[in-house]
Amino acid sequence: MPRIDRTDFALLRLLRKHARLPNKTLAEKTGVAPSTALERIRRLHEARVIQGYHAEIEPAAIGIGLQAMVAVRLARHSRTLVDGFLRHLQGLPEVLAFYHLAGADDFLVHVGVRDSHHLRELALTAFTERDEVAHIHTQLIFGFHRNTELPVLVDLNDEA
Incomplete structure:
Protein backbone atom coordinates (compact mmCIF):
# COMPACT_ATOMS: atom_id res chain seq x y z
CA MET A 1 0.00 0.00 0.00
CA ALA A 47 -2.61 1.83 -6.31
CA ARG A 48 -6.27 0.85 -5.65
CA VAL A 49 -6.50 3.33 -2.77
CA ILE A 50 -9.48 4.73 -4.69
CA GLN A 51 -11.49 1.68 -5.65
CA GLY A 52 -14.41 3.36 -7.38
CA TYR A 53 -17.20 5.91 -7.14
CA HIS A 54 -20.90 5.51 -6.60
CA ALA A 55 -24.11 7.50 -6.64
CA GLU A 56 -26.23 7.58 -3.49
CA ILE A 57 -29.78 6.75 -4.65
CA GLU A 58 -33.03 7.47 -2.82
CA PRO A 59 -34.35 3.92 -2.15
CA ALA A 60 -38.03 4.81 -2.68
CA ALA A 61 -37.22 6.18 -6.14
CA ILE A 62 -36.30 2.66 -7.29
CA GLY A 63 -39.09 0.84 -5.45
CA ILE A 64 -37.31 -0.04 -2.21
CA GLY A 65 -39.90 0.42 0.52
CA LEU A 66 -38.19 -1.64 3.21
CA GLN A 67 -34.59 -2.34 4.15
CA ALA A 68 -33.27 -4.96 6.54
CA MET A 69 -30.09 -6.50 7.88
CA VAL A 70 -30.04 -10.27 7.71
CA ALA A 71 -27.54 -12.02 9.99
CA VAL A 72 -26.63 -15.39 8.50
CA ARG A 73 -24.99 -18.31 10.30
CA LEU A 74 -23.63 -21.11 8.12
CA ALA A 75 -24.04 -24.77 9.05
CA ARG A 76 -20.44 -25.60 8.17
CA HIS A 77 -17.34 -23.64 7.28
CA SER A 78 -15.32 -24.67 4.28
CA ARG A 79 -13.80 -22.55 1.55
CA THR A 80 -16.14 -24.12 -1.00
CA LEU A 81 -19.29 -23.31 1.01
CA VAL A 82 -18.18 -19.80 1.96
CA ASP A 83 -17.08 -18.94 -1.58
CA GLY A 84 -20.33 -20.36 -2.98
CA PHE A 85 -22.39 -18.31 -0.56
CA LEU A 86 -20.40 -15.15 -1.44
CA ARG A 87 -21.15 -15.74 -5.14
CA HIS A 88 -24.81 -16.33 -4.27
CA LEU A 89 -25.01 -12.99 -2.42
CA GLN A 90 -23.33 -11.16 -5.30
CA GLY A 91 -26.01 -12.48 -7.64
CA LEU A 92 -29.01 -11.27 -5.61
CA PRO A 93 -30.31 -7.89 -6.84
CA GLU A 94 -31.89 -7.16 -3.43
CA VAL A 95 -28.49 -7.32 -1.70
CA LEU A 96 -27.24 -3.76 -1.26
CA ALA A 97 -24.11 -4.69 0.71
CA PHE A 98 -22.77 -7.53 2.79
CA TYR A 99 -20.08 -8.21 5.34
CA HIS A 100 -18.26 -11.49 6.00
CA LEU A 101 -17.81 -11.64 9.78
CA ALA A 102 -16.01 -13.39 12.59
CA GLY A 103 -18.14 -14.26 15.60
CA ALA A 104 -21.53 -15.83 16.14
CA ASP A 105 -22.81 -14.87 12.67
CA ASP A 106 -20.91 -15.43 9.45
CA PHE A 107 -22.51 -12.76 7.27
CA LEU A 108 -24.43 -9.56 7.75
CA VAL A 109 -26.45 -8.79 4.62
CA HIS A 110 -28.09 -5.42 3.90
CA VAL A 111 -31.11 -5.97 1.67
CA GLY A 112 -33.58 -3.62 -0.01
CA VAL A 113 -37.05 -4.95 -0.91
CA ARG A 114 -40.48 -3.66 -1.92
CA ASP A 115 -42.34 -4.60 1.26
CA SER A 116 -42.63 -7.16 4.08
CA HIS A 117 -43.99 -9.84 1.74
CA HIS A 118 -40.97 -9.41 -0.54
CA LEU A 119 -38.67 -9.63 2.50
CA ARG A 120 -40.34 -12.87 3.65
CA GLU A 121 -39.98 -14.43 0.19
CA LEU A 122 -36.35 -13.32 -0.07
CA ALA A 123 -35.58 -14.74 3.38
CA LEU A 124 -37.07 -18.08 2.42
CA THR A 125 -35.69 -18.47 -1.09
CA ALA A 126 -32.33 -16.72 -0.78
CA PHE A 127 -31.36 -17.81 2.71
CA THR A 128 -33.31 -20.47 4.63
CA GLU A 129 -33.76 -22.85 1.68
CA ARG A 130 -29.99 -23.03 1.11
CA ASP A 131 -28.27 -26.11 2.53
CA GLU A 132 -25.25 -24.18 3.86
CA VAL A 133 -27.42 -21.81 5.95
CA ALA A 134 -28.12 -22.93 9.53
CA HIS A 135 -29.82 -19.81 10.89
CA ILE A 136 -30.88 -16.28 9.95
CA HIS A 137 -31.95 -13.34 12.04
CA THR A 138 -33.60 -10.35 10.35
CA GLN A 139 -33.76 -6.79 11.65
CA LEU A 140 -35.61 -3.95 9.93
CA ILE A 141 -33.74 -0.75 9.14
CA PHE A 142 -35.61 2.45 10.01
CA GLY A 143 -32.91 4.82 8.77
CA PHE A 144 -29.52 4.84 7.07
CA HIS A 145 -26.76 7.43 6.87
CA ARG A 146 -23.37 6.99 5.24
CA ASN A 147 -20.56 8.78 7.04
CA THR A 148 -18.60 10.85 4.53
CA GLU A 149 -15.83 11.68 6.99
CA LEU A 150 -12.57 9.74 6.96
CA PRO A 151 -10.83 8.79 10.19
CA VAL A 152 -7.13 9.67 10.29
CA LEU A 153 -5.60 6.30 11.17
CA VAL A 154 -2.33 6.59 9.27
CA ASP A 155 0.72 8.75 9.76
CA LEU A 156 0.21 11.60 7.30
CA ASN A 157 3.79 12.27 6.49
CA ASP A 158 4.67 15.12 4.22
CA GLU A 159 6.38 12.94 1.63
CA ALA A 160 4.38 10.65 -0.64
Whole structure:
Protein backbone atom coordinates (compact mmCIF):
# COMPACT_ATOMS: atom_id res chain seq x y z
CA MET A 1 0.00 0.00 0.00
CA PRO A 2 1.44 3.39 -0.93
CA ARG A 3 2.21 6.00 1.68
CA ILE A 4 -0.39 8.74 1.84
CA ASP A 5 0.58 12.28 2.70
CA ARG A 6 -1.58 15.21 3.83
CA THR A 7 -2.37 16.30 0.28
CA ASP A 8 -3.45 12.79 -0.78
CA PHE A 9 -5.63 12.57 2.33
CA ALA A 10 -7.19 15.97 1.63
CA LEU A 11 -8.02 14.85 -1.91
CA LEU A 12 -9.50 11.59 -0.61
CA ARG A 13 -11.59 13.45 1.97
CA LEU A 14 -12.99 15.78 -0.69
CA LEU A 15 -13.76 12.92 -3.07
CA ARG A 16 -15.43 10.92 -0.28
CA LYS A 17 -17.81 13.83 0.40
CA HIS A 18 -18.46 14.66 -3.26
CA ALA A 19 -16.91 12.40 -5.91
CA ARG A 20 -17.99 14.66 -8.77
CA LEU A 21 -15.90 17.68 -7.80
CA PRO A 22 -14.00 18.98 -10.84
CA ASN A 23 -10.23 18.62 -10.77
CA LYS A 24 -9.84 22.42 -10.70
CA THR A 25 -11.91 22.60 -7.48
CA LEU A 26 -9.99 19.71 -5.92
CA ALA A 27 -6.72 21.49 -6.71
CA GLU A 28 -7.95 24.82 -5.29
CA LYS A 29 -9.25 23.26 -2.07
CA THR A 30 -5.99 21.35 -1.47
CA GLY A 31 -3.66 24.15 -2.51
CA VAL A 32 -1.96 22.31 -5.37
CA ALA A 33 -1.78 22.82 -9.12
CA PRO A 34 -4.50 21.12 -11.19
CA SER A 35 -1.86 18.93 -12.86
CA THR A 36 -0.64 17.82 -9.40
CA ALA A 37 -4.16 16.97 -8.24
CA LEU A 38 -4.81 15.02 -11.44
CA GLU A 39 -1.56 13.06 -11.14
CA ARG A 40 -2.12 12.27 -7.46
CA ILE A 41 -5.65 11.02 -8.10
CA ARG A 42 -4.39 8.91 -11.02
CA ARG A 43 -1.74 7.40 -8.73
CA LEU A 44 -4.30 6.70 -5.99
CA HIS A 45 -6.47 4.90 -8.58
CA GLU A 46 -3.57 2.83 -9.86
CA ALA A 47 -2.61 1.83 -6.31
CA ARG A 48 -6.27 0.85 -5.65
CA VAL A 49 -6.50 3.33 -2.77
CA ILE A 50 -9.48 4.73 -4.69
CA GLN A 51 -11.49 1.68 -5.65
CA GLY A 52 -14.41 3.36 -7.38
CA TYR A 53 -17.20 5.91 -7.14
CA HIS A 54 -20.90 5.51 -6.60
CA ALA A 55 -24.11 7.50 -6.64
CA GLU A 56 -26.23 7.58 -3.49
CA ILE A 57 -29.78 6.75 -4.65
CA GLU A 58 -33.03 7.47 -2.82
CA PRO A 59 -34.35 3.92 -2.15
CA ALA A 60 -38.03 4.81 -2.68
CA ALA A 61 -37.22 6.18 -6.14
CA ILE A 62 -36.30 2.66 -7.29
CA GLY A 63 -39.09 0.84 -5.45
CA ILE A 64 -37.31 -0.04 -2.21
CA GLY A 65 -39.90 0.42 0.52
CA LEU A 66 -38.19 -1.64 3.21
CA GLN A 67 -34.59 -2.34 4.15
CA ALA A 68 -33.27 -4.96 6.54
CA MET A 69 -30.09 -6.50 7.88
CA VAL A 70 -30.04 -10.27 7.71
CA ALA A 71 -27.54 -12.02 9.99
CA VAL A 72 -26.63 -15.39 8.50
CA ARG A 73 -24.99 -18.31 10.30
CA LEU A 74 -23.63 -21.11 8.12
CA ALA A 75 -24.04 -24.77 9.05
CA ARG A 76 -20.44 -25.60 8.17
CA HIS A 77 -17.34 -23.64 7.28
CA SER A 78 -15.32 -24.67 4.28
CA ARG A 79 -13.80 -22.55 1.55
CA THR A 80 -16.14 -24.12 -1.00
CA LEU A 81 -19.29 -23.31 1.01
CA VAL A 82 -18.18 -19.80 1.96
CA ASP A 83 -17.08 -18.94 -1.58
CA GLY A 84 -20.33 -20.36 -2.98
CA PHE A 85 -22.39 -18.31 -0.56
CA LEU A 86 -20.40 -15.15 -1.44
CA ARG A 87 -21.15 -15.74 -5.14
CA HIS A 88 -24.81 -16.33 -4.27
CA LEU A 89 -25.01 -12.99 -2.42
CA GLN A 90 -23.33 -11.16 -5.30
CA GLY A 91 -26.01 -12.48 -7.64
CA LEU A 92 -29.01 -11.27 -5.61
CA PRO A 93 -30.31 -7.89 -6.84
CA GLU A 94 -31.89 -7.16 -3.43
CA VAL A 95 -28.49 -7.32 -1.70
CA LEU A 96 -27.24 -3.76 -1.26
CA ALA A 97 -24.11 -4.69 0.71
CA PHE A 98 -22.77 -7.53 2.79
CA TYR A 99 -20.08 -8.21 5.34
CA HIS A 100 -18.26 -11.49 6.00
CA LEU A 101 -17.81 -11.64 9.78
CA ALA A 102 -16.01 -13.39 12.59
CA GLY A 103 -18.14 -14.26 15.60
CA ALA A 104 -21.53 -15.83 16.14
CA ASP A 105 -22.81 -14.87 12.67
CA ASP A 106 -20.91 -15.43 9.45
CA PHE A 107 -22.51 -12.76 7.27
CA LEU A 108 -24.43 -9.56 7.75
CA VAL A 109 -26.45 -8.79 4.62
CA HIS A 110 -28.09 -5.42 3.90
CA VAL A 111 -31.11 -5.97 1.67
CA GLY A 112 -33.58 -3.62 -0.01
CA VAL A 113 -37.05 -4.95 -0.91
CA ARG A 114 -40.48 -3.66 -1.92
CA ASP A 115 -42.34 -4.60 1.26
CA SER A 116 -42.63 -7.16 4.08
CA HIS A 117 -43.99 -9.84 1.74
CA HIS A 118 -40.97 -9.41 -0.54
CA LEU A 119 -38.67 -9.63 2.50
CA ARG A 120 -40.34 -12.87 3.65
CA GLU A 121 -39.98 -14.43 0.19
CA LEU A 122 -36.35 -13.32 -0.07
CA ALA A 123 -35.58 -14.74 3.38
CA LEU A 124 -37.07 -18.08 2.42
CA THR A 125 -35.69 -18.47 -1.09
CA ALA A 126 -32.33 -16.72 -0.78
CA PHE A 127 -31.36 -17.81 2.71
CA THR A 128 -33.31 -20.47 4.63
CA GLU A 129 -33.76 -22.85 1.68
CA ARG A 130 -29.99 -23.03 1.11
CA ASP A 131 -28.27 -26.11 2.53
CA GLU A 132 -25.25 -24.18 3.86
CA VAL A 133 -27.42 -21.81 5.95
CA ALA A 134 -28.12 -22.93 9.53
CA HIS A 135 -29.82 -19.81 10.89
CA ILE A 136 -30.88 -16.28 9.95
CA HIS A 137 -31.95 -13.34 12.04
CA THR A 138 -33.60 -10.35 10.35
CA GLN A 139 -33.76 -6.79 11.65
CA LEU A 140 -35.61 -3.95 9.93
CA ILE A 141 -33.74 -0.75 9.14
CA PHE A 142 -35.61 2.45 10.01
CA GLY A 143 -32.91 4.82 8.77
CA PHE A 144 -29.52 4.84 7.07
CA HIS A 145 -26.76 7.43 6.87
CA ARG A 146 -23.37 6.99 5.24
CA ASN A 147 -20.56 8.78 7.04
CA THR A 148 -18.60 10.85 4.53
CA GLU A 149 -15.83 11.68 6.99
CA LEU A 150 -12.57 9.74 6.96
CA PRO A 151 -10.83 8.79 10.19
CA VAL A 152 -7.13 9.67 10.29
CA LEU A 153 -5.60 6.30 11.17
CA VAL A 154 -2.33 6.59 9.27
CA ASP A 155 0.72 8.75 9.76
CA LEU A 156 0.21 11.60 7.30
CA ASN A 157 3.79 12.27 6.49
CA ASP A 158 4.67 15.12 4.22
CA GLU A 159 6.38 12.94 1.63
CA ALA A 160 4.38 10.65 -0.64
